[in-house]
Amino acid sequence: MNHSFSEPITREHRKGIVTSLDEADKHAIRRKVHEFFFRNEIPTIDKVLEEVNGDTTLPNFKPSTFHKLLKHLNFKWKKRGRNSLLMDREEIVLWRREYLIKIKSYRDQNRKIYYLDETWVNAGHTTSKVWVDETVTSSRRAFLDGLSIGLKNPAGKGKRLITCHIGSETGFVVDGLWCFESKKTGDYHEEMNGQSFEQWFSRVLPNLEENPVIVLDNAPYYSRKLEKIPTTASKKADIQDWLRSKNISFEESMLKVQLLKIVKEHKAKFEKYIIDEMAASQNKTVLRLPPYHCELNPIELIWADIKNNIAQHNKTFKFSDLKDLFNEALLSITAQKWQNCVNHVKDKVEKKMWELDNILEVQAEPFIIELGGSESSDYESTSSS
Known part of the structure; x- marks a missing residue:
């Protein structure tokens, strides 16, 4: 644990189910939609909802809530003939395509690529499935037979460890780990803040090779602007x-509306992120992932491996032991493991995403009419028919 920062006090905001949904669940639901595209099958809201609600690892949704969630995930609903079709919004498709083109170009230039991300793990983190002796029906029977009643379960989720790291196909960056104890039980993203991240990022940058690329997502704490651009407010x-x-x-x-139009025409030149400029000042390039595309970041596979390791060895469910388990799991991640994860994303996931965009174009092109503001009423009439 090399770095920790005191987090500023933030106000509590009441959130709906859509905005409070865990990021991992959002990614999983997005993939459910894309699985339809890969099968060349039209993903209607009813079909996707049925698959999501049938997945025991995901929450159940009402149709109206699920409709809001899909819009929140930047899907739009289009009509092709008599079939409704869920589509990524154009800006997401374009972002994804440009990302894939850029990262391939950087690899062709033999630039070192680093992958950055944060995650969390609770003290009560353990495996979801275990072997159970169903012949033991009571604690008294177990005592008489000299048996146990099975594994002890954690009393709750327990304290949460939040961590951020960066690595490449050669392994984690030395002295790149940032960890701290969460003070909240809700969305951990609220406890990460731009200032603290920037302090950590400034210490990590000198440890990277020359002229590298840093892949990260668009979390708010990565995305503080260098200056405030005027808005309608x-x-x-x-x-x-x-x-x-x-x-x-x-x-x-x-x-005022005319002035804002002029701002809109010029703001692209001035919308710069603090960490992008920090990196650029040291001859380093930040490459941002498309929203809700965590599968394009190999470090997600690393985090999954670490969490699985913790789950397999967590016996006490104490926070002090969790930190030790985390450090041990971190040390178990080899350069070969990193290389395998990077190759998986490069050879399989990126290739699949590239093919997906071609599939989407073929699916969407014939006789498409965008529904725009009438999505809700059209959806309701479709669902009720």
Whole structure:
């Protein structure tokens, strides 16, 4: 445990089931939709909902809630003839395609690629399935027969360890581990914050090879902007001041809506992320994953291996022992393991994603009409028919 930071106090916000859903579940549900595409089968909301609710590892949803969730995951509903079709939004498809093109280009340039991500594990983390002796029907019977009543279960999830790390096909980066104890029971993403992450990131950067690429997702704490770009919430005078500071011409008589249109036309040049600029100053490139595409990050497979290791060896369900188990599991991850995970993503997952976009285009092209604002009413009439 090399680094830890005090996390700032944040306000509690009441969240709905859609926004409070665990990231792992969101990724799993996204994959359910994509499995239909790989089978060249049209994924209607009813069909996907049936598969999700039939999966014991995922929560159950009502149709209306599931509809909101799919929109939250950036799916849209299109109509092709008589069949409704769930599709990734165009910006997600484009982001995914550009990511795949860029990472292939970086590999062709022989640039070292690092993969960064955070995860968490509870003190009560253990295996979900074990062998059970069904002949032992009571504690009294077990005592008389000199047997046990089986493994003890954790009393609850217990304290949570939050960790962030970075690695490549040659292994984890030396002194790259950041861990701290969670103070909340809800979504752990709320306890990671931009300032703390940036402090850790600045210490990690010098430990990376020259001219590398750093792959990460779009979590809020990775995505603090270098400067605030005016929005509809900005005052008109502040928008004018921002335009003047960028030497962008406008007429004093313009309405606020006209000024915002000018901002929109130019903001791409000024929307820069703090950590991207930190990396660029040291000749390093940040490459961001498309939203909800964690399967493109090999470190996710590493985290799964570490969590499985902890689950297999967790006996006490104490937080102090959890930290030891985590460190032991971390040490068990070899360079070969990293290379296997990177190769799996490169040779299988990325290839599958590339093929997926071609499948989506073939599925969507003939006679598509985008439903836009009428999604809800059309969905309800389709479900009830």
